[in-house]
Amino acid sequence: MAVDTLPSRILENTVNELSKLPGIGKRTALRFALYLLKQPSSEIDGLVTALVQLKSDIKYCKRCHCISDDDICPVCSNPKRDGTTVCVVENIQDVMAIENTQQFNGVYHVLGGVISPIDGIGINDLHIADLITRIETENVKEVILALPTTMEGDTTNFYIHRQLQKFDNVAVSTIARGIAIGDNLEYADEVTLGRSILNRVPFENVFKR
């Protein structure tokens, strides 16, 4: 199946638009387009409506900046969640990953990225000032930094940690790094293994909640 000899400009245009999706080349885009052509109109209508709604109707939670249908997201508006523990994450996918573990009952704060001068992302591009305001106005007792273990993530961790030092009653923690469950020690990288020895925990803590 070749894409450089398409018999229709409309098809070509659709292929070009679809191939902008991440990881989708012209060939797969053509497969999508020809698949859609074979479907009944309702199928394309459903997709088009969903895409239009996605752009026009979706909101970001005014408190934690997560994706939401309303002004306040389901996590923030849930009275059963513990508002005193705030988990700071890079993006929405991280919220979903942590939610999926069903191990966290606090609330989130989505930064929208990490400090990365090379990508032109500075402190003012992230929701860091909002986080400080939240701690000043809400009854926050613990901030969990759950940013990626990259140089950018570490820089952001360090910056936020310094900003939070003025709050005496707020504990700042970071998620545990170490050998993944099910991993063999011999295949772990040296930095992770080294840190997991330095940051060893009392055995009786392992099965604690």
Next chain:
Amino acid sequence: MAVDTLPSRILENTVNELSKLPGIGKRTALRFALYLLKQPSSEIDGLVTALVQLKSDIKYCKRCHCISDDDICPVCSNPKRDGTTVCVVENIQDVMAIENTQQFNGVYHVLGGVISPIDGIGINDLHIADLITRIETENVKEVILALPTTMEGDTTNFYIHRQLQKFDNVAVSTIARGIAIGDNLEYADEVTLGRSILNRVPFENVFKR
């Protein structure tokens, strides 16, 4: 990244619609949706417009049933193409594949499928009657059967061949089957290798056009 804990019904709806595309699961669909959310409005608008146009404006060539922007496709309306040689193919992808070889200067006839009782596709679901009409009304000298080498393709080949026997002046051929260029004989399947020996061609023909 988990998809069973999406914080927004609008996002969930988009993920469900996108995951209907062939080969796309919920995870990839979520990646698409979050990617689209980050893009400027013009990007989604472009995709939406392309999809709407695809369904409303695309036509099928009245002569060969290939996809087209006009009533007659670019191949059929090109005066340089040889209208006396008609290549019969299963679908539009096959037209593009053959066009891409730049070895064929005739015109096409797209059947829209092959005879397949198990999928409920019979003779009347395909553009076979149209092909007969074309041969009766146009000055066709050769019909090349380029259907897939499956049982369904062979059945369709056989049926069309029988229908064409009443035309004395029309030659019916089929594309050559054999060992693919660059393939080793030891890895070829027995049927293909067996046929390629039975249907051997004079050596001087190999480099002929």
